[in-house]
Amino acid sequence: MNASNMNHREVKNIDYGWRLNGRPILFYKDRSLAADESTHQMEKALRQMSMEYYALDRCLQCGICSSFCPNNLINTADSFSPRNFIQKTRLGLLDLNGDELWMCTNCGHCQMVCPFEIPLLEVMAGLRHLVVEKGAGHIPVSIKSSIASISFYGNPWKEETSSRIKWIQGMETAPDVATAEETVHIFLGCFPAYDRRARKTAEAAIYILQIAKIPFKILSDEEVCCGDTVRRVGDFATSEKVKNINKANFLKNNVRKLYVLSPHCLSAFQDLYAKENDHQIRIAPLLELVYDLIGKGIIKLNKYQDKKVAFHDPCFFSKHLNIIAQPREILDRMQGIERREMEHSGKKSLCCGGGGGGIWRDAKKGERLSEIRLDEALDTGADIIVTSCPYCLSMLEDARQADEKYRQVEIMDICELVVKGMCDENN
Amino acid sequence: MIKKAINSKVMIIGGGVTGLSAAISLDALGIDSIIIEKNSSLGGKVKDYSKIFPDFRSGKTLVRELIDKVEQSSRIRTIVSASVTSAERIDGTYSVQVSDNNRYNVKAIILTCGFEVFDARLQDEYGYGVYPNVVSSLDLEALLEAQEKKGGMLLRPSDGKPVNRMAIIFCVGSRSKRLGNPYCSRICCSYSTKQAIEIMEKNPDASVTCFYMDIRTYDRGFEEMYQYAQELGVKYIRGRVSECSALPDGDIQVRAENTLLGRPVQGIFDLISLSVGMMPCADAEDLAGLLGIERSDDGFFTKKDKYFSQHDTVQEGIFLAGSLTGLKPIKDCLLEGNSVSGRVAAYLNECK
Numbered sequence: 001m002n003a004s005n006m007n008h009r010e011v012k013n014i015d016y017g018w019r020l021n022g023r024p025i026l027f028y029k030d031r032s033l034a035a036d037e038s039t040h041q042m043e044k045a046l047r048q049m050s051m052e053y054y055a056l057d058r059c060l061q062c063g064i065c066s067s068f069c070p071n072n073l074i075n076t077a078d079s080f081s082p083r084n085f086i087q088k089t090r091l092g093l094l095d096l097n098g099d100e101l102w103m104c105t106n107c108g109h110c111q112m113v114c115p116f117e118i119p120l121l122e123v124m125a126g127l128r129h130l131v132v133e134k135g136a137g138h139i140p141v142s143i144k145s146s147i148a149s150i151s152f153y154g155n156p157w158k159e160e161t162s163s164r165i166k167w168i169q170g171m172e173t174a175p176d177v178a179t180a181e182e183t184v185h186i187f188l189g190c191f192p193a194y195d196r197r198a199r200k201t202a203e204a205a206i207y208i209l210q211i212a213k214i215p216f217k218i219l220s221d222e223e224v225c226c227g228d229t230v231r232r233v234g235d236f237a238t239s240e241k242v243k244n245i246n247k248a249n250f251l252k253n254n255v256r257k258l259y260v261l262s263p264h265c266l267s268a269f270q271d272l273y274a275k276e277n278d279h280q281i282r283i284a285p286l287l288e289l290v291y292d293l294i295g296k297g298i299i300k301l302n303k304y305q306d307k308k309v310a311f312h313d314p315c316f317f318s319k320h321l322n323i324i325a326q327p328r329e330i331l332d333r334m335q336g337i338e339r340r341e342m343e344h345s346g347k348k349s350l351c352c353g354g355g356g357g358g359i360w361r362d363a364k365k366g367e368r369l370s371e372i373r374l375d376e377a378l379d380t381g382a383d384i385i386v387t388s389c390p391y392c393l394s395m396l397e398d399a400r401q402a403d404e405k406y407r408q409v410e411i412m413d414i415c416e417l418v419v420k421g422m423c424d425e426n427n
Numbered sequence: 428m429i430k431k432a433i434n435s436k437v438m439i440i441g442g443g444v445t446g447l448s449a450a451i452s453l454d455a456l457g458i459d460s461i462i463i464e465k466n467s468s469l470g471g472k473v474k475d476y477s478k479i480f481p482d483f484r485s486g487k488t489l490v491r492e493l494i495d496k497v498e499q500s501s502r503i504r505t506i507v508s509a510s511v512t513s514a515e516r517i518d519g520t521y522s523v524q525v526s527d528n529n530r531y532n533v534k535a536i537i538l539t540c541g542f543e544v545f546d547a548r549l550q551d552e553y554g555y556g557v558y559p560n561v562v563s564s565l566d567l568e569a570l571l572e573a574q575e576k577k578g579g580m581l582l583r584p585s586d587g588k589p590v591n592r593m594a595i596i597f598c599v600g601s602r603s604k605r606l607g608n609p610y611c612s613r614i615c616c617s618y619s620t621k622q623a624i625e626i627m628e629k630n631p632d633a634s635v636t637c638f639y640m641d642i643r644t645y646d647r648g649f650e651e652m653y654q655y656a657q658e659l660g661v662k663y664i665r666g667r668v669s670e671c672s673a674l675p676d677g678d679i680q681v682r683a684e685n686t687l688l689g690r691p692v693q694g695i696f697d698l699i700s701l702s703v704g705m706m707p708c709a710d711a712e713d714l715a716g717l718l719g720i721e722r723s724d725d726g727f728f729t730k731k732d733k734y735f736s737q738h739d740t741v742q743e744g745i746f747l748a749g750s751l752t753g754l755k756p757i758k759d760c761l762l763e764g765n766s767v768s769g770r771v772a773a774y775l776n777e778c779k
Contacts, residue, residue: 060602062640066684067669072691084689113552113669115603 056090056123058116059083065110065120070351071103074367082110082120089127096137101127105369106232106356107315112347121232124356128234143233146360151238154224154245155190156360164193164221168206183215185255186286187246187269189262190225191390197397198390201413202261205286208415211422212298214289216259222249226260228268233357243268250281259286262390263316263323264355270321285317287388290418291326294333303335304421310340310382311414312373312396313349314389322347327388327414334421340380342373350376354391370399374406384410386417432530435459435504437771438523440511440714441539443471444757445749447493448764449537449771454500456772461533462497462505463525465710469494469505471541475565477572479757480621481648489757510710514717519778521744534778535771538728538740539749539764540714542705545600545608553596553701558673559585560698564595564619567700571625581626581633583698585677590633593626594681594696595619596668597639601704610725612704613754616642617649619702620656627659636662636694638683646756664692671699705754718745728752738763738770746771 063083066072071080080103088094094101104124111120131137132147139147146156154161165188186209192202209216224242231239250258258281260266269283293299309331317323324346331339344350351358353369365371374396377385387393393413400406437453439446442464450460462469470493473479476486497503506527513524514536523531547555547563555561560583562570574581580589597619601612616639623635642663644653657663666683674680679699685692707726715722720740721729728751731739738746748767749760 060640061686062598062602062667063665063684063686064667064669066666066686067682067691081684081689083684083686113605115605115667116609117604 055116055118056086059086059090059118060116061087062115064113064115068109068113068348070105070107070109070353070369073350073372074369080104086118086120086123089123094127096127096131099140101131101137102140102143102233102357102361104356105315105351105353105358107351108319109315109348109351112319121356125232125234125236128232128357129236130234132234133237140361142362143357143360146357147230147233147235147238150225150227150230150242151235154242155194156225157190157194159194161224162221164188164223165218167199168202168218181256183217184209184257184259184289185250185253186216186218187223187226187258187260187265188218189260189265189390191394192261193223195390195394198393198413201390201393201415204413204415204419205261205290207419208290208293208299208422212293214293217253219249219253219255222252226262226265226268228264229355229357229359231268232355233360255281257281258283259289260284261286263314263321264389264391267316267320285323285388287317287323287326287414290415291330294330294418299418299422301334301418301421304337304417306336306338307383308338308340308381309384309386309417310342310377310380311345312342312352312377312385312387312392313346314387314392315349315351315355317388318347318349327386330414330418331386334417337421340382342376342380342382344376352387352389352392352395354395359391359395365402368395368399370395371403371406374399374409377409378406382409384412384417386412386414388414430528432532433461434532435461436533436775437461437535437537438463438521438531438533439537439539441471441541441708441749441751442466442469442505442507443539443541443749443760444473444490444493445541445760445764446471446537446539447490447497448761449539449748449768450503450764451493451496451500452765452768453771454496454502456768457502458768458772458775459502460504461531462503463509463511464505464507465510467508469497469507472544473757475568477568477575478621478625480617481646481652483621483625486757511714511717516742516744519744534775535744535746536718537746537748537767537771538714538718538720538751539747540708540710540751542707542750542754543709545606545612545703545706547599547701547703549606550599550603550701552669553599553671553699554673554679555701558671558679558699559583560673560677560679561671562698562700563599564615564622564700564702567622571622574629580630581698583677588677588697589630590626590697591630592694592696593623593633593635593698593700594668594679594694595623595635595637595700595702596681597637597702598667599701599703600706602640608704608706608725611643613643613645614756615702615704617644617646617652617756619700620644620649620653620661622700623661624652624656624659627656627661631660634660634662636664636696638664638666638668638681640665640667666692705750708751711751718742720745720747738767744774746774 066081066083106121149156149158191198224245227239227242266285350373396411436458437460439462442462453460470490473486474490479486509525509527521533583590644650664685666686668681668683670682672680678695681694683692723729728747746767748763
């Protein structure tokens with residue numbers, strides 16, 4: 001796109017509307033200063049693709065989002081600002097082959113503070129969709145292979161479906177006397193099913209359910225990826241595919257109450273299944289069940305070691321679903337635990353870098369959000385970082401393994417901590 | 428219980444500058460009027476402004492002049508600390524019940540209930556009401572007046588330290604769908620620029636930084652005021668402030684993006700002033716229901732026609748004037764008070 005393009009450009013007969021509330025209010029032919037045919041085509045394609053794109057038109061370019069974007073904290077040459085991203089995109093100047101499109105970790109802070117409530121995450125998914133499914137640009141290799149794996153194997157790591165819950169056999173407790181209404185179903189998600197570290201959180205969760213004598217079933221090896229992250233990186237078809245497999249699975253197993261371990265799975269089920277939840281499944285995070293069990297005194301907490309604990313809010317809980325107080329209350333109920341708050345916490349928590357496909361990208365050491373997060377935790381003097389999301393757990397654990405200075409902190413899922421603090425009389 | 432029935436020609440609901448201006452103009456036309464004011468004194472919001480733009484005269488003096496004229500007139504009756512409780516129209520006469528237990532029979536009603544200032548606490552990123560050195564523009568107006576009286580420097584609330592580094596954040600509670608006010612409040616750019624000039628003129632060593640989104644100094648003399656501010660050294664940075672946080676010594680740290688440079692900026696300031704936007708007056712909903720008149724989605728009252736009947740409403744005999752149909756600077760409010768009186772005089776003439 002250079003000046004000569006502008007001079008020799010023929011004005012093509014491309015009409016696209018600028019819309020307000022879905023209605024075209026005016027039509028004109030040129031919008032972009034440096035518009036050549038390709039930017040016209042891109043903008044046209046985007047506008048046809050989704051109504052969310054039209055939301056970009058109401059951006060004031062105020063920049064309130066930019067200071068909140070976690071990418072600002074990383075010292076890379078090409079810093080990312082949501083404001084700048086919107087401006088480039090709506091002029092059709094975004095480089096679809098570049099890295100910028102993949103830097104967003106979908107934490108949702110920009111969306112939360114935006115004065116005009118621009119659904120930037122939807123726009124981001126739509127743009128990535130253009131690249132992934134319509135071939136409009138370059139997909140990072142690691143994301144490409146993860147998407148392909150989910151499409152063929154139902155998980156991001158090309159693992160066999162049959163090995164998904166091999167380790168879990170014999171742990172289920174759903175006595176025959178329990179009715180379908182009483183039985184709760186657990187959706188593990190790919191991380192706890194395959195990742196050895198995340199599996200420990202699932203084991204802890206299962207142990208809690210066993211102690212509480214809750215009749216539960218784990219969805220069989222038909223369970224596949226929930227389809228949230230794959231949608232957020234733009235592969236709507238694969239997301240749809242896994243969604244339908246899971247839905248059939250829920251129907252077959254007569255699922256009434258479904259607890260999910262990961263906030264990402266929760267987001268998938270709440271967003272994707274909401275419209276067609278035809279047989280009324282109640283979907284909730286397992287954190288909620290654990291919170292209730294502790295609140296009702298079914299799970300009793302004893303004194304755990306004297307430890308300083310910082311809670312790392314998963315973005316999909318704190319920012320997307322406003323689940324902030326419950327995990328903190330659980331921590332406060334454990335004697336010996338001293339809760340510390342990191343610089344960014346609650347609704348303003350800092351993303352671990354794993355969301356929106358970040359977990360499949362290879363961020364270089366020194367450019368990871370998880371490292372900044374660990375630094376923040378060290379500043380509070382915490383011994384343990386507790387979180388409640390397999391992505392956060394994995395991202396933080398990876399960063400911890402990579403650097404000697406982080407070894408002093410321990411990273412735990414809240415279920416693991418609850419199990420450690422449970423009374424003997426429970427047994 | 429009704430104490431007595433009082434007959435008059437026009438009732439003006441709201442004793443701010445618009446209401447006063449309307450009453451004075453009606454008086455000049457020989458028409459009786461009654462002003463109902465819910466606060467204990469006349470003068471509305473303007474009586475709290477130490478200086479008004481663009482000519483820096485005192486808001487108090489302006490209000491005083493208006494009130495003097497009202498008090499000198501035998502045709503204007505003022506009732507303070509009172510509000511309308513019910514109104515009905517019988518044979519072309521409005522019978523209005525007021526909280527002083529009197530019933531007023533009038534031919535026409537002029538609604539001049541004005542606006543409300545946005546509660547800056549609702550935009551919690553800025554910590555108004557939490558950090559003492561984050562003040563609203565109204566608070567700053569009071570601080571500037573105190574400085575005027577005592578002479579010397581502008582002092583900040585927390586520890587009385589002189590203010591040398593000052594930041595003004597524009598568009599607080601305006602242009603935000605999230606906070607329910609998607610519109611531009613129109614006058615904040617100008618009054619904030621006026622405040623910046625006042626600070627710079629008193630203390631040329633001070634640094635005043637304005638964080639703005641778009642400068643809308645739209646009227647005659649306003650743009651010149653903006654340019655004068657820049658000549659004085661007021662810095663304008665384009666970008667909405669993301670967050671304010673307090674440092675141990677009471678200073679306030681501000682984070683924003685300079686959107687023209689595309690670069691993050693951080694600054695530490697002695698005092699932050701939030702240029703709060705405006706909303707329709709708190710009683711707007713009640714009054715609209717009481718009088719059976721319409722409001723738009725943004726809460727402001729709807730004119731019968733935007734071009735030809737600027738003061739009329741859907742109800743015959745009820746007229747609108749001032750900032751309740753959209754925010755406007757003081758001089759425009761005075762003008763509307765003036766013009767509504769002409770419209771009402773014509774209406775009364777038709778009724779005869």
